[in-house]
Amino acid sequence: MSTPADQLADEHQDSVERAAALLAQSHYCIALTGAGISAESGIPTFRGKDGLWTKHGEPPLNQYEEFSADPAEWWQNVAERRRNPDELTATIANAQPNDAHYAMAELERIGILKHIITQNVDGLHRVAGAQSLTEIHGCTTLLRCINCNTRSPFDEIPEIFPPRCDKCGGIVKTDTVMFGEPIPPDCLQRCYEESSKADCVILVGTTAVVSPAADFAFAIGQRGHPMIEVNLDPTIISQYCAVAIHDKAGELMSRITAEVKSVLADDSA
Numbered sequence: 001m002s003t004p005a006d007q008l009a010d011e012h013q014d015s016v017e018r019a020a021a022l023l024a025q026s027h028y029c030i031a032l033t034g035a036g037i038s039a040e041s042g043i044p045t046f047r048g049k050d051g052l053w054t055k056h057g058e059p060p061l062n063q064y065e066e067f068s069a070d071p072a073e074w075w076q077n078v079a080e081r082r083r084n085p086d087e088l089t090a091t092i093a094n095a096q097p098n099d100a101h102y103a104m105a106e107l108e109r110i111g112i113l114k115h116i117i118t119q120n121v122d123g124l125h126r127v128a129g130a131q132s133l134t135e136i137h138g139c140t141t142l143l144r145c146i147n148c149n150t151r152s153p154f155d156e157i158p159e160i161f162p163p164r165c166d167k168c169g170g171i172v173k174t175d176t177v178m179f180g181e182p183i184p185p186d187c188l189q190r191c192y193e194e195s196s197k198a199d200c201v202i203l204v205g206t207t208a209v210v211s212p213a214a215d216f217a218f219a220i221g222q223r224g225h226p227m228i229e230v231n232l233d234p235t236i237i238s239q240y241c242a243v244a245i246h247d248k249a250g251e252l253m254s255r256i257t258a259e260v261k262s263v264l265a266d267d268s269a
């Protein structure tokens, strides 16, 4: 008798093996991850069937303008939200990494994955143990100076609105990148450096439609290197990928990582 898990295993086995072979052969593989990798941690995605924006519409595009116009008032609102968190804020604050985050941390630990660029602000890659990581859209648990980009933990509501940077006196905001806000230049630089070195990229849980994050992954493909996709639904990049597997990231990334380890063990035998 076969269980649903067996059927899933059979359906994707060939693709899992091909993805693992590409990863094992690579010299410098990086990853781009998005909201889909945190879906199994209970955090809703933006787009797609149950996406936040599909249900509630996109947020206003002038968030950074509003912040810049009156940072003190913006901080009042942040403080109020922190005292009375909405459902999404509370969900992110309580979320734990899932199998996909742990599998990717393991891929890094065994020397295959060299860097993760994540578009997620939930910090779950870090909690799962990822070391080489760029949170290109920031992280909810950090503060950042808009002048010198110095980051610090966001543990408590600051006493003065807006708080000022200890190093340069610049205005401090939360690290998460708002609509209309430039991506912090240090993040862009790191993404550029890491993707320039890459000879393989694995995209996990992202529609890959948001620039500049997706551009770093495409650039690797355009240089002729393999792109691997692990995503619930097909995306605009599926057709360009050497391997595209469409199912949940938790189980797939665990299987791919186990397969990579088995290939490496065979190679060294």
Ligand code: OAD
Binding pocket: 033, 034, 035, 036, 037, 039, 040, 045, 046, 047, 048, 051, 119, 120, 137, 177, 178, 179, 204, 205, 206, 207, 208, 209, 210, 230, 231, 232, 233, 234, 235, 247, 248, 249, 250
């Ligand atoms: P999206 O919401 O656009 O896409 C999430 C993708 O994850 C979809 O393609 C789903 O099919 C897939 N997915 C859902 N559940 C999954 C699961 N269990 N396993 C694997 N895949 C699953 O999210 P992103 O591509 O991350 O930026 O969106 C990119 C950026 O758009 C976000 O960072 C956000 C927004 O602009 C900012 O807020 C700055």
Ligand code: ZN
Binding pocket: 145, 146, 147, 148, 149, 150, 165, 166, 167, 168, 169, 170
């Ligand atoms: Zn500063």
